[in-house]
Amino acid sequence: MAIIIEGAKLIDGTGQIIEDASIAIKGNRISVVQSGHSIPHTDDDFLIEASGRIVMPGLIDLHVHPSGLDVKASSAYLALRFARNVKAMLDGGVTTVRICGTPDLIDFEVRKAAYAGLVESPRMFTCGKGLCITGGHLASLGIGIEVDSTDSYRKAARTLIKNGVDFIKLSSDSLTKYARPTVEEMKAAINEAHLANKTVATHAGSPQAIMDAIEAGTDTIEHGFLIAEEPDQVLDVMVKKNIYYVPTLYVRRWNVRKDNRYSDEILQQVKHGLEEHPKSFRLAVDAGVKIAMGSDEGGIQGSPYGENAYELELMVANGMSENDAIIASTKTAAEALRMGGILGSIEEGKLADLLVLDADPLKDIRSLQSRELLHAVIRNGSIASGTVLSENS
Numbered sequence: 001m002a003i004i005i006e007g008a009k010l011i012d013g014t015g016q017i018i019e020d021a022s023i024a025i026k027g028n029r030i031s032v033v034q035s036g037h038s039i040p041h042t043d044d045d046f047l048i049e050a051s052g053r054i055v056m057p058g059l060i061d062l063h064v065h066p067s068g069l070d071v072k073a074s075s076a077y078l079a080l081r082f083a084r085n086v087k088a089m090l091d092g093g094v095t096t097v098r099i100c101g102t103p104d105l106i107d108f109e110v111r112k113a114a115y116a117g118l119v120e121s122p123r124m125f126t127c128g129k130g131l132c133i134t135g136g137h138l139a140s141l142g143i144g145i146e147v148d149s150t151d152s153y154r155k156a157a158r159t160l161i162k163n164g165v166d167f168i169k170l171s172s173d174s175l176t177k178y179a180r181p182t183v184e185e186m187k188a189a190i191n192e193a194h195l196a197n198k199t200v201a202t203h204a205g206s207p208q209a210i211m212d213a214i215e216a217g218t219d220t221i222e223h224g225f226l227i228a229e230e231p232d233q234v235l236d237v238m239v240k241k242n243i244y245y246v247p248t249l250y251v252r253r254w255n256v257r258k259d260n261r262y263s264d265e266i267l268q269q270v271k272h273g274l275e276e277h278p279k280s281f282r283l284a285v286d287a288g289v290k291i292a293m294g295s296d297e298g299g300i301q302g303s304p305y306g307e308n309a310y311e312l313e314l315m316v317a318n319g320m321s322e323n324d325a326i327i328a329s330t331k332t333a334a335e336a337l338r339m340g341g342i343l344g345s346i347e348e349g350k351l352a353d354l355l356v357l358d359a360d361p362l363k364d365i366r367s368l369q370s371r372e373l374l375h376a377v378i379r380n381g382s383i384a385s386g387t388v389l390s391e392n393s
């Protein structure tokens with residue numbers, strides 16, 4: 001049985017748009033992409049009549065924390081919440097997530113459960129916990145391993161790789177303002193990651209933290225709140241070294257006043273970062289930095305789940321075109337995962353992760369946030385969610 005989608009407007013993720021396209025999916029791959037209605041099919045095939053509908057690649061969110069950050073909750077509770085939240089993301093059109101820090105190896109366990117068919121989820125790329133200095137904020141949030149010295153960074157990275165991580169998460173600054181890892185410490189972990197063919201994502205807010213992480217060899221910069229303080233130097237290096245910027249504009253939902261885990265001084269610092277954040281993003285767009293979508297959903301206390309597509313609304317509100325926001329959330333995000341050969345666009349031979357929509361996100365990017373307008377979420381060649389399921393049941 002194949003899935004045949006006929007007569008759609010295709011936004012293929014590479015920037016190309018084809019009016020009246022047809023797509024065939026066989027197994028977990030896209031087997032045909034062509035213009036016109038002429039794909040032959042049999043009664044066994046599942047036909048999606050898509051005239052007036054839009055097809056685009058499934059969203060890829062490079063920065064989520066599906067367990068939430070809650071140091072008081074038990075592992076069992078966090079695992080259940082994780083499973084519920086990855087399903088919410090899938091229902092919201094996200095077919096791949098990179099999970100940027102989870103307590104207690106829960107991400108590995110839920111990934112196992114997903115492979116066994118116990119949990120429905122997007123494709124998951126996991127890192128276990130991130131590495132940070134003693135007193136670093138990742139550790140205080142329950143998602144960090146405290147390490148100091150190059151030897152312990154190296155050892156911790158090797159242990160994570162032994163445990164089966166897909167990438168390594170680092171933090172090159174911390175909410176304590178003063179203490180940061182050295183370039184040499186980060187380099188020790190990053191070298192191990194690269195030797196094992198893993199990428200490295202580094203939380204970095206300030207210009208110095210970003211520059212240090214890049215000098216140490218990171219592949220992506222997460223957040224970049226304060227790029228606007230020294231944009232010329234930072235953006236120049238990001239462009240020259242092909243660093244992916246994962247902006248996480250969604251963290252503006254953080255209600256600075258209501259979070260009582262931090263001192264007044266740190267809250268002021270956070271507030272300042274959030275104020276500079278949209279400006280930093282705009283400057284990065286203008287400079288031509290490679291931007292890949294990441295929302296940081298779950299990284300903010302009390303934030304909802306499955307609203308990842310809100311990040312695209314913020315990207316467009318802050319200076320990106322609708323099509324560029326979609327490319328950042330599909331093709332470029334796949335490239336940042338080093339999965340550009342099989343994920344992130346609708347092309348023959350690629351894995352079949354795609355969305356069939358009842359409204360055009362190029363006209364209104366906010367339509368991606370509506371469950372009613374999400375006709376089908378196809379992940380790995382199967383219909384995983386969408387209104388098409390209730391119509392056919």
Ligand SMILES: [Zn+2]
Binds near residue numbers: 063065100296299
């Ligand atoms: Zn995060």
